[in-house]
Amino acid sequence: MQHPAKSQPSQSGLTPHLRRLALATLTAASLGMPMAWAQGDEYADVNRLVRAGQLGEAMAKADQYLTAKPRDPQMRFLKGVIQTESGKATEAIGTFAKLTEDFPELPEPYNNLAVLYASQSQFDKARAALEMAIRTNPSYATAHENLGDVYAKLASQAYSKALQLDGSNQGVPPKLSLIRNLFAADTRGARTSTSVAAAPAPAAAPVPAAAPAPKPPAAAAAPVAPPPASAPAAPAASGDAQREAEAAVNAWARAWASKNVASYLGSYGPAFTPPGGMSRAAWEAERRSRIEPRSRIGVDVSDLNITVNGDRATARFRQDYTSDTLNVTSRKTLELVKSGGRWLIVRESTGS
Template sequence: MKRILSLSLLVFSAAAFADSLDDAQKAINVGNYEQALTDLNKYLDRNPGNAEARFSKGLTLTMLSRDEDAITVFSDLVRDFPELPEPYNNLAVLYARSGRYEEARDALEAALVTHPSYATAHENLGDIYAALANAAYNRAIVLDKGNNDIESKQELVARITGMQKTTAPVQVSSSARPSAATPRPAPPAPVRTQPTPAPAVATRPAAPARTPARHAVPDINDVPDTFSTTPILPGGSAVASNSGKLSSADEKAVLARLESWRASWSAQNVDQYLANYSPNFDPATGVSRSVWESQRRTRVVRPRSIAIQVLSPRVGQTSGNRAWVEFTQIYESNSYSDQVRKRLEMENVGGQWLIVKESVVG
């Protein structure tokens, strides 16, 4: 498999072009991305809801290596147009560039919920599987030096995918709608030699295709969402310190919620697990709450066994009804193990502390 990032320019329908939007497309076609961004911003000032223009802005920001700005644009697109798979795909590309493979995986799976025959997402998802496996083998080698079996497995992944130790190739989508008009051809962009290569331009959206065979790597549904750090010791007793702002009762309630979350995940009691989250919970990948819950149901119940340890929790308060807890999470299933630092942010809803945000902090 080639280690390049395949990228196609945005395909507009003929009716979508007008004034600065047409100028923006011309600028994109010749690689003048700064001018394209200026033209797109002018057009969006007058037409803020135009999906094609917003998509093209995200693509232009990507080409300018303004990845965080592009993530914001594509995240807003998947919120406003959840039926379009291409913004999800490009979110995955950007997440993968920065090593955020779990978030990339979630974005691709969200694209496949509505478009299961979207070939680009299937191919990219296979690459994300391989990247996650590669990262897991890297950690295993550090923990178990000299284990030839681990090194052989990592070499097998590298041979199958052609990847280097930290590279995950992905394809950027170029169409903001699945059934776009005839695409405009564009010259290929040069490929860089850095670990994350530059895009090579394609000229049309990927046609529906059969899902490619998966690589021989651990099942992605056995890999937890990586977020984390600090412990509840076996038996449920906590070692904690707070910022001095939370009352003793609230601190105990926050830690009790953390223990409920840990215990229900370990027991694979998915209903109780999801009940620990606030109705206002914001999934980190920008997917809808319903899509996120569907993904979590699969990942919580899929492994034959799960054991979660939470170590050294540290509790603090951000506002009157908001608190956070940071801890070290140790995840073990029958097929995968990991250790991460995690932060759960909680809000007090009707006297209950519930999780409103979850993120990895180290």
């Protein structure tokens, strides 16, 4: 992931993973409500407005809904998301804090509180919120990772203070250096795993960091067996296809992050079906409205796994998206088809 949003203070070296928000709407299962009620049109309308960047209208609809149902946890959570994306961190903290009071069994508001506190360098509060998130859901992986980052930051601050109070203590600098190197390695790892941090020239840079990189040794070992020369051709072709599909995914993420809308939309093939029954023209217009106004976008692709079957490929990966005020992590799946020598996206889905 990239640097924190401009509306949030710098986190002074805190590893980027802490800045993710659990921005998806709370599920019916976690809220203990009937599915039909949880998936009402009101939630879908507010979500659609948020995705379209129409935050004022989204807030108006959320407030209108909450006038009739002021305790509704899902809409209140959405309101906190809208406030966060609008750069109203103080109001978002109030919304999520009240949610934790009224619904202490939900871990997501605690996690979001921690992210907002961390963005203000209130790491003790962030730690307490994350510990509560884990207490309510011990298998909440995001909260565990964020808590590790907070502990590392607190340790860095403590070592720095110790060194300031006693500059002759030779045991502190190595510890402080270790944590700083950890943060630096994390940042470098994020930059090599994403196609965003590098300019278009080093497009090949992500290739060594991606899963298909180990393929060349297998191809090199093939000539040891002397059977016909045509035998190794199939694995080599498959490896080439994987690398080409990987390059297509990285180019898609790079175009998105650089706000090159024409290249981004060109990554989708003619057979791509937009979600929600939207027309292709309406979907492209919505994507433009979401991308072009942003002053900063980051798209970090990691844990990329690509399987190829003939002229079709499936890419599964973790996507860390950041913009001016929005930070969200999700699992993404892209289905691609090779057409005219290019791998093009024909289906896109989010989730495990």
